[in-house]
Amino acid sequence: MTASMRGPGIFLAQFAGDAAPFNNLRAIAGWAAALGYAGVQVPSWDRRLFDLDRAADSDTYCDEIKGTLADAGVVLTELSTHLQGQLVAVHPAYDEAFDGFAPTVVRGNRSARQAWAVEQLLKAARASARLGLTAHATFSGALAWPYMYPWPQRPPGLIETAFETLATRWRPILDAFDAAGVDVCFEIHPGEDLHDGASFEMFLTRIGHHARCKILYDPSHFVLQQLDYLGFIDLYHERIGAFHVKDAEFNPTARQGVYGGYQSWAERAGRFRSLGDGQVNFRGIFSRLAQHGFAGWAVLEWECAIKSAEQGAREGAPFIREHLIQVTDKAFDDFAAAATDDAANRRMLGLDRG
Numbered sequence: 001m002t003a004s005m006r007g008p009g010i011f012l013a014q015f016a017g018d019a020a021p022f023n024n025l026r027a028i029a030g031w032a033a034a035l036g037y038a039g040v041q042v043p044s045w046d047r048r049l050f051d052l053d054r055a056a057d058s059d060t061y062c063d064e065i066k067g068t069l070a071d072a073g074v075v076l077t078e079l080s081t082h083l084q085g086q087l088v089a090v091h092p093a094y095d096e097a098f099d100g101f102a103p104t105v106v107r108g109n110r111s112a113r114q115a116w117a118v119e120q121l122l123k124a125a126r127a128s129a130r131l132g133l134t135a136h137a138t139f140s141g142a143l144a145w146p147y148m149y150p151w152p153q154r155p156p157g158l159i160e161t162a163f164e165t166l167a168t169r170w171r172p173i174l175d176a177f178d179a180a181g182v183d184v185c186f187e188i189h190p191g192e193d194l195h196d197g198a199s200f201e202m203f204l205t206r207i208g209h210h211a212r213c214k215i216l217y218d219p220s221h222f223v224l225q226q227l228d229y230l231g232f233i234d235l236y237h238e239r240i241g242a243f244h245v246k247d248a249e250f251n252p253t254a255r256q257g258v259y260g261g262y263q264s265w266a267e268r269a270g271r272f273r274s275l276g277d278g279q280v281n282f283r284g285i286f287s288r289l290a291q292h293g294f295a296g297w298a299v300l301e302w303e304c305a306i307k308s309a310e311q312g313a314r315e316g317a318p319f320i321r322e323h324l325i326q327v328t329d330k331a332f333d334d335f336a337a338a339a340t341d342d343a344a345n346r347r348m349l350g351l352d353r354g
Contacts, residue, residue: 004327005289007298008320009039009077011244014302015309016046025049025065029072036317039077040069041137041299044124045084045101052079052120055127062130077297078242080137081124082187087117088173089141089166089193114169117141121173129180135241135296136177137216140166140186140194140203148195159202166193167206178212185242187216196227197235204239214241217289218301219280220248224270226258230284237292244301245320247278265305272303274312275319282323290325298324 010032021027025042028049032040044052054061069076083101090098090110099107106112121138128136144162147154170184177184186194194200200215207213217240222229233240250270255261260268272278286298300316302309346352 003293003295005243005286005294005296005298005324006039006077007324008037008245008317009041009297009299010035010037010313010316011041011043011080011299011301012049013041013043013046013080013082015313016043016049018048023048026068026072029069029074032313033073035314036321037074037300039075039297039299041077041297042079043083044079044081044120044127050079052123052127055130056123057126059130062127066131076131076133077299078133078135078137078185079124079128079131081121082137082139084117084120084124085138085186086141086192087113088121088169089143090114091143091146093146094142118169118173122176125173125176125180125182128177128182133182135183135185135214137185137187137242139189140170140192142191142193144193145191145195162193163202163206167203170203171207171210174207174210174212178210183212183214183241185214185216187218187221187244189218189221190225195221196225197232200236200239213239215239216242216244218244218246219282219285220244220246220272220278220303223248223250223278223280224258226250230281230288233285233288233292237289237294240289240292240294240296242296243289243294243298245275245282245298245316246301246303247273247275247280247282249273249278268305271305274302274304274307275300275316277304277307282319286323286325290327293327 012028015028016022021031029040042050044050086098087101095110102113102116106116124136143166144159147158174184188194188196188200194203204213215236219229222232248270252269256269258270260270265271298320300320302312302316304312
């Protein structure tokens with residue numbers, strides 16, 4: 001049987017909290033399993049669920065993590081360093097806003113915060129290897145994002161310098177993940193320098209098309225940008241290493257469009273929705289990914305401006321399961337196949353006739 005996509009999985013970041021069953025890995029894994037999820041994507045920064053420092057250096061701890069999940073009836077799909085990856089590259093305009101992603105000791109110190117973030121990614125590479133994972137979810141960070149719209153005019157070389165710097169920062173991290181046998185899957189996401197196909201290609205070129213540089217595909221961010229998310233799969237399927245199943249809708253009005261008019265999430269023309277409540281063509285997405293041989297995890301990332309997290313999680317597992325495709329290993333018309341040989345082929349083509 002040809003390899004097929006796995007699932008359903010669920011990203012635990014949006015559900016972790018101080019109240020049971022969301023305050024420790026054993027309990028939240030049991031909660032996810034009871035809802036029908038087969039895998040969990042774990043946020044590496046949340047010590048209520050996971051200790052990245054221990055995982056980076058201890059096979060015993062990693063075995064405990066895998067055992068805890070197995071006892072609950074789920075497996076680990078990927079680790080996530082979205083928050084730490086964001087801090088690998090931060091434009092000064094966002095220093096204060098992103099300081100909260102880092103420990104107190106490095107806040108207000110840009111170079112120390114960046115060094116901490118890089119070390120976190122290196123630990124995630126080692127931890128992923130110890131846990132037997134093959135893919136990792138993260139953000140690229142951003143230096144050029146404040147200049148996304150070309151007004152005032154961007155001076156020559158500004159964007160090129162930003163991407164060259166970004167590549168310089170990420171190349172040793174990618175090398176560390178390569179040594180660990182793990183792909184780095186950058187979520188293509190507004191607010192990151194890697195926010196669409198063109199920007200991903202700019203980065204990919206500058207890191208020498210590094211084999212470990214992959215994409216975390218999340219169609220919700222493409223809906224909000226009005227990007228062809230099905231065509232994106234056809235273009236970049238060889239680089240897609242992870243998949244967030246998240247819905248969204250875009251309803252432009254006479255008052256606002258893609259940029260949202262500084263409105264709250266519920267009042268924006270483009271907003272995230274629970275699975276099935278938005279406009280994403282998931283049947284098309286699952287079909288395209290299956291066609292191109294994606295065998296990773298389909299992981300729910302719940303974010304919705306209207307529906308509760310509890311309802312979104314409850315509805316997510318059956319939604320994903322209904323869309324999973326078991327890839328066929330034979331042609332549908334095999335029943336009509338007739339035995340033949342080279343001589344028969346030549347006769348059918350008229351090649352042996354005078």
